[in-house]
Every structure is written in structure tokens, then in C-alpha cells.
């Protein structure tokens with residue numbers, strides 16, 4: 001029985017910041033961002049957007065195509081969750097009016113946890129093939145201003161429906177995993193931005209890659225010559241190229257970089273989407289002009305701290321019929337551009353606690369919005385005109 005991804009969708013934010021704008025304001029050579037990092041812009045949430053609204057928007061787009069039948073589990077992967085205790089998916093369940101007969105959890109291990117969530121979902125559908133599992137990766141990557149990470153910010157979500165006999169992608173059983181305690185990137189509970197040792201995070205990414213690759217081979221994975229295309233985690237686009245070069249060096253195989261390039265169309269525009277990043281790369285490859293039917297795609301998932309996993313997927317016959325590249329093209333193109341001053345003001349305005357009540361201005365055009373905080377609890381709304389006067393009307 002084949003198991004894998006039945007369909008997938010994405011969402012991103014209302015705003016974007018162009019890196020040429022950032023470079024000019026910070027007096028940095030724009031070529032450093034354009035060619036050194038291979039980044040052109042990043043997505044930035046409005047005050048009424050957050051990982052919940054991104055997750056709900058992506059999942060809504062997906063479920064409109066797939067329906068909800070058989071979905072009894074939702075796993076939301078995030079490293080920018082909104083609560084230390086309650087799973088983000090419970091807010092999504094309410095916004096999407098999903099069934100109460102569901103198990104809903106949140107997973108965390110930096111950018112890696114969407115991959116662990118996919119593997120858990122496969123275990124569930126292997127046991128009950130009549131069920132389907134909704135896996136969502138959703139994050140807002142917000143770095144401190146005036147740090148090397150600032151140009152690598154971003155935000156976005158990818159929703160995937162996992163099940164038996166998938167029409168889009170089979171996920172093959174072999175998988176290589178690698179984990180070790182490394183302080184390369186982390187975010188303490190009382191900090192809204194991460195601590196980053198940039199150079200160490202690059203080393204950890206590459207070390208976890210060879211560790212996961214060797215384990216993949218030991219677990220009966222395919223030889224590198226039998227992997228047709230590659231998608232690597234993309235905290236910034238150049239990192240995926242660096243990872244690929246390390247794999248080539250490690251294996252001694254002559255693998256053309258053209259086998260990774262088709263996965264690199266979206267991250268230069270979106271920036272780092274943390275848990276969603278690898279899967280934005282996968283969408284980029286699927287949306288390319290290539291006929292990938294029956295081809296083997298190797299995916300390298302990485303999360304600082306650190307964990308890596310290498311595994312493979314195979315696009316199924318007719319998979320192209322399920323693709324909607326126009327949705328991501330519009331999501332990227334429709335973002336409103338911020339000036340440097342507007343961006344910095346918004347960045348500072350996102351620094352909010354839960355001790356004081358606030359109501360968010362109505363900005364996003366997405367179907368769901370984060371209305372504000374009252375008595376320490378977050379409130380969300382359907383973004384319909386009639387909801388305009390009814391702040392806090394949905395979730396209490």
C-alpha cells in the first residue's frame with residue numbers, strides 16, 4: 001500500500017519587504033543579499049496575522065479541494081507557536097469548523113518538526129488507511145533588527161493531507177535521521193527573537209546532512225544515482241546550494257546543481273518560513289516545467305538544535321492535475337510592499353505580550369484574522385465584512 005501526500009497548499013502574509021530596500025537603509029551592498037544569500041524579499045505579517053491565521057488559510061485552501069472526510073488527526077508543526085501549553089491547531093479547528101472528534105497536537109524541533117509530523121501521520125494512516133491526517137507547518141521567522149539574520153526573516157504556512165493511495169506524492173519508507181544537542185540557534189521562553197550563532201548553524205546544517213544521509217543509506221535508502229531531484233531546507237536560498245555541494249563532496253557523486261535549482265523559486269521571495277520552508281521548496285519543484293512523474297525526489301529536512309532527516313518522495317501519475325501554482329504566484333505578487341520605516345515600525349509593534357488587552361487594526365485580506373487579546377486570551381475572526389464591527393465575536 002502506498003502512503004503519502006494527497007494534496008498540499010500554502011499561505012503567506014499581507015506585507016513584504018524588498019531586500020534592496022533593507023540594503024539601502026542599512027548601507028549594505030545589495031549584492032550581498034541578492035547573490036550572497038540569494039534572497040530578494042521577505043514576507044511580513046500584518047498585526048492581525050500570525051501563525052494561526054497562516055495555518056488556517058493554507059488549510060482552508062487545501063480542504064476546499066480535498067474535503068474533510070476521514071480527517072481525525074491534525075498535527076501543526078511550528079517553532080513560533082502562540083502558547084506554551086495549548087496546541088495551535090485548536091484555534092485552527094475552530095476557525096475551520098472541523099469536527100470535535102479529532103486528536104490535535106503541536107510539534108516542535110525548530111524547522112524540522114513538519115517532517116517528524118509527516119512521519120507520525122504516515123504511522124497513523126498505515127494503521128488505519130481509511131483515515132487522513134492534516135499536517136500543517138506554520139511559522140513567522142522574526143529576527144532581531146540590525147543582526148545578520150535580519151535579511152533572512154520570512155513567514156508562511158504549508159498544509160498537507162496525508163493518506164493511503166495518495167494522488168500527489170508517495171513517501172517512500174526509507175528515511176535517515178540524525179540528532180545532537182547543538183547551540184546553533186534557539187529561542188528562550190522570554191524572547192520573541194532567536195539567539196543565532198550563524199556560522200555554527202551553517203556547520204550544524206551541513207553536519208546533520210551527512211549524518212542523516214549515511215543513516216538513510218544504512219536504512220536501505222536508494223543510492224544517490226537513483227535520486228533524480230533534491231529539495232533541501234532553505235533558511236535562505238544559498239544554504240540549500242551549500243548543502244547540496246556538501247552532499248556532492250561527501251558522496252563523490254557528480255550531481256548537477258540543476259537537480260536542486262527547480263526547488264529554489266519561492267524562498268527568495270518568501271524568506272525563511274522555518275517549518276514550512278522545505279515544503280515551499282517542494283512546491284517550487286512540483287510547479288516547475290519538469291515532468292516529475294515516477295521520479296525520485298530526495299528531501300533534506302533540518303532544524304537547529306539540531307535534527308536532520310533525509311527521505312524521498314515520488315510524484316504519482318497525473319499529479320500535475322492537482323497543482324495550483326497560480327495560488328502561490330498570487331500570494332507572492334499581491335503582498336503590499338513596506339518602506340524601511342514602515343517595516344521597522346511594524347517589526348517593533350509585533351513585540352507584544354499577553355498582559356495587556358489590545359485590538360488589532362483590520363489589515364489582512366486573508367479569510368481569517370487575529371483580532372486581539374483580551375484577559376490574556378487570543379481572539380480570531382472570520383474576515384468577512386459583517387465581522388468588521390464584531391471584534392472578538394468568533395471564539396468566545
Ligand code: COA
Pocket residue numbers: 029031032033035036037148149150152185196197198199201202205235236304
Ligand atoms: N556581493 C556578493 N556576495 C557577498 C557580498 C557582496 N557584496 N558580500 C558578502 N557576500 C557573500 C559572502 O561571501 C557570503 O557568501 P558565502 O557564504 O557563499 O561565502 C554571503 O554573502 C554571506 O556573507 P557573510 O559575511 O557570511 O554574512 P553574515 O555574516 O551577514 O551572515 C548568515 C550570514 C547566513 C550567517 C546570517 O544571515 C544568519 O545568521 N542567518 C540566519 C541563519 C539561520 O537562520 N540559521 C538557522 C537555520 S539553519
